[in-house]
Amino acid sequence: MTPDLTATPAATRKTALIVGAGIGGLSLGIRLQSLGFDTTIVERLDQPGGRAYQKRTADGYVFDMGPTVITVPHFIEELFALERDKGMLGEADYPAQVLAPDARVREGESGGERTRDYVKLVPILPFYRIYFDDGTFFDYDGDPVSTRRQIADLAPEDLAGYERFHADAQAIFERGFLELGYTHFGDMPTMLRVVPDLMRLDAVRTLFSFTSKYFRNPKMRQVFSFETLLVGGNPLSVPAIYAMIHFVEKTWGIHYAMGGTGALVDAFVRKFEELGGTLRLNAGVQEILVTDDQGRPVRRPGGKRVARGLRLESGEELHADIVVSNGDWANTYLKRVPAAARLVNSDVRVKAARQSMSLLVIYFGFRREGPELNLRHHNIILGPRYEELLTEIFGKKVLGRDFSQYLHVPTLTDPSLAPEGHHAAYTLVPVPHNASGLDWNVEGPKLVERVYDFLEERGYIPNLRARLTHSEFITPDYFEGTLDSYLGNAFGPEPILAQSAYFRPHNRSEDVRNLYMVGAGAQPGGGTPSVMMSAKMTARLIAQDFGIHPSVRDGVPESRPAELAAD
Structure with missing residues (x-):
């Protein structure tokens, strides 16, 4: 019974x-x-x-801090x-x-019936707008027609390579996520049973090396490898099993x-x-x-x-x-x-x-007045150096002469996060964790100014300084002190x-x-x-x-x- x-x-x-x-x-x-x-x-x-703490400011802004x-x-x-x-x-x-x-997605709302009793989820398209240093961009939305069209425009030599990447990344997704996603590897035999499959799928080489097999154009190599940075992983070091992220996003948005x-x-x-x-x-x-x-x-x-x-x-x-x-x-x-x-x-x-890298995150508000933003909800703005910058952050643990960033502008979707007539945004810059010995009381404000200068001078947010109404930031010291992360890491072990x-x-x-x-x-x-x-x-x-x-x-x-x- x-x-x-x-x-x-x-x-x-x-x-x-x-x-x-x-x-x-x-x-x-x-x-x-x-x-x-x-x-x-x-x-x-x-x-x-x-890490998903949400901050409400006295002047009416709401910032997701993580x-x-x-x-x-x-x-x-x-x-x-x-x-x-x-x-x-x-x-x-x-x-x-x-x-x-x-x-x-049904009628512009995501999630199932029970989810809708508690919170409203909405789909975001494109998933990311990925900007390259020369001003061109790639809108990744998971749509096969749109993806192939943009590859044809930016890197026509890589169309055939994308077809091979798509097939091999799908195989990794099906084995690594759909079949093994909930497997707890608590003992060595469990691990050894899956090693032959991972070897067969070529999922143990580094992700960047994996993508480089299929793409010759540096832009495409970046588009199909950057996502691990959002979970604390260096594309030059994480195993290629993380190619599954492409299909996780493609499948469920x-x-x-x-x-x-x-x-x-x-x-x-x-x-x-x-x-x-x-x-x-x-x-x-x-x-x-x-x-x-x-x-x-x-x-x-x-x-x-x-x-x-x-x-x-x-x-x-x-x-x-x-x-x-x-x-x-x-x-x-x-x-x-x-x-x-x-x-x-x-x-x-x-x-x-080895601990994951850390972050400098700037939370800022600005007036909507002025030129229309050529931004989307999620924006990845890549610097002029990709492999070199990653090596400086994860390996050498130094601040480089340039940076890449993830710029989040949620008020393009949800105006409630800012006072009327304003945008709330944050921009996230990967930086070394505190084994670097950097003094963030000195380096933090300097990097913030460089980021603001970049966003304004490159036209991502025209006249930003004149429109700015709120500004604050966190550094690895926030992760180490407030969030009690060892060495100020932002994502746990690398x-x-x-x-x-x-x-x-x-x-x-x-x-x-x-x-x-x-x-x-x-x-x-x-x-x-x-x-x-x-x-x-x-x-x-x-x-x-x-x-x-x-x-x-x-x-x-x-x-x-x-x-x-x-x-």
């Missing part, structure tokens, strides 16, 4: 603590509530969002469809209907939450609280409480280690059956898990990991081959039982869809560890593994 989990007494439910109310933490909180846990999310900032690109809307629909105590992990991973192109990404965060909070979850703000975590299996303090390496709860910066202690960190992977272990409890994730291993799949931090801690990771620092990696995938991966591991069969939606439990019975 199928147990009725909705009748489970509160006293017998398992409890969970999640550190960090970013998109990964909120997504997991919703999933744990659906699995029957009583979940509390603690957040050190004064509002949820983490992610702005929303893809794979059925991931969002899955979360809003979950119910309390149903033992649910979501619908089938990729039901046929969500793969149909006409299913992603690019979307925007009306009101900004902050509106999506608020919707996740609403869903989490409707399911009975608790969110605590201004609650920074000092330590993850770890004991041996007898409940005694950990004093030396070795033996079984169990996560018991959290000590907040206020001194308050919270206890739970499981603890999950949605915080920075490196600082979770370096700062919050006692060194005596860590053998795998030791200080040496954590500090040796997604190189040696830090992907099995070699990326695991969602289930190897050192401490009942301690889990979720978000950009865990598998599968950075980016809004990936952190939602991470939440589902981690929820599956927890379901397995606590005897809730992850493939059964009606909540049929299995016997709890013997090794966890003592907990």
Whole structure:
């Protein structure tokens, strides 16, 4: 007989603590509530969002401070469809209907029926306008006719190469995303089983080398490799499996939450609280409480280690059956898990990991009056040097003489983010993280002035200085201080081959039982869809560890593994 989990007494439910109310933490909180846990999310900032924090200014502007690109809307629909105590992990991973192109957009609105109860998603076309240094541009919209026409205009010698790239990138997408997207690589055999396929698909060489096989024109090489920068990856270093991003966007489009990404965060909070979850703000975590299996303090390496709860910066202690960190992977272990409890994730291993680059982001408002903008919602403005600049940022860790940027102008879609007659915008410039030793109190303002000069002088925003009404910026110091990211990284460990799949931090801690990771620092990696995938991966591991069969939606439990019975 199928147990009725909705009748489970509160006293017998398992409890969970999640550190960090970013998109990964909120997504997991919703999933744990659906699995029957009583979940509390603690957040050190004064509002949820983490990297997706939204700032409202006194002069009427609204700025999303982090992610702005929303893809794979059925991931969002899955979360809003979950119910309390149903033992649910979501619908089938990729039901046929969500793969149909006409299913992603209906009458100018994206997402499914449940999503529309919480937030309004709209499609964005083109996905990106990609500007080259000579003033030409490429509007990437996923449309095969438009794509081929623009290649014919800009690089006719690469039309045949695009056909080969399209076919090979699709094969990587089908194997790497559709089939393996939710695979948690927790052991080496799981990894070794997929290596032959990755080799056959040529998915282990670097992405830029992969694209260079098909395209001779530098512009096309840039168009089909830049996207990994939006998840913290250097196209010169990330494995070619990231060619799947092209097909992720092509299949499900690019979307925007009306009101900004902050509106999506608020919707996740609403869903989490409707399911009975608790969110605590201004609650920074000092330590993850770890004991041996007898409940005694950990004093030396070795033996079984169990996560018991959290000590907040206020001194308050919270206890739970499981603890999950949605915080920075490196600082979770370096700062919050006692060194005596860590053998795998030791200080040496954590500090040796390569971290993603950081960012300088300028948030600015300006009057609409003046020449019409030749911009789109999402704009990629590439500098005169591509490979050289990437090497300076990721390798040499220096500021170059030029820069590339992502210029986001959401008020072209959503005027509500600025006072009447004004635009709100942000421009994001990849920069080295704080291992560079750069003094951002000096270099930050100088780079801001260079960016403003560039945008005005090159005609992207004519007369910008005269029209400017609001200006502020963040640097790697914001990521290191406010967001508590190791070295001020913006996306967690850099997604190189040696830090992907099995070699990326695991969602289930190897050192401490009942301690889990979720978000950009865990598998599968950075980016809004990936952190939602991470939440589902981690929820599956927890379901397995606590005897809730992850493939059964009606909540049929299995016997709890013997090794966890003592907990």
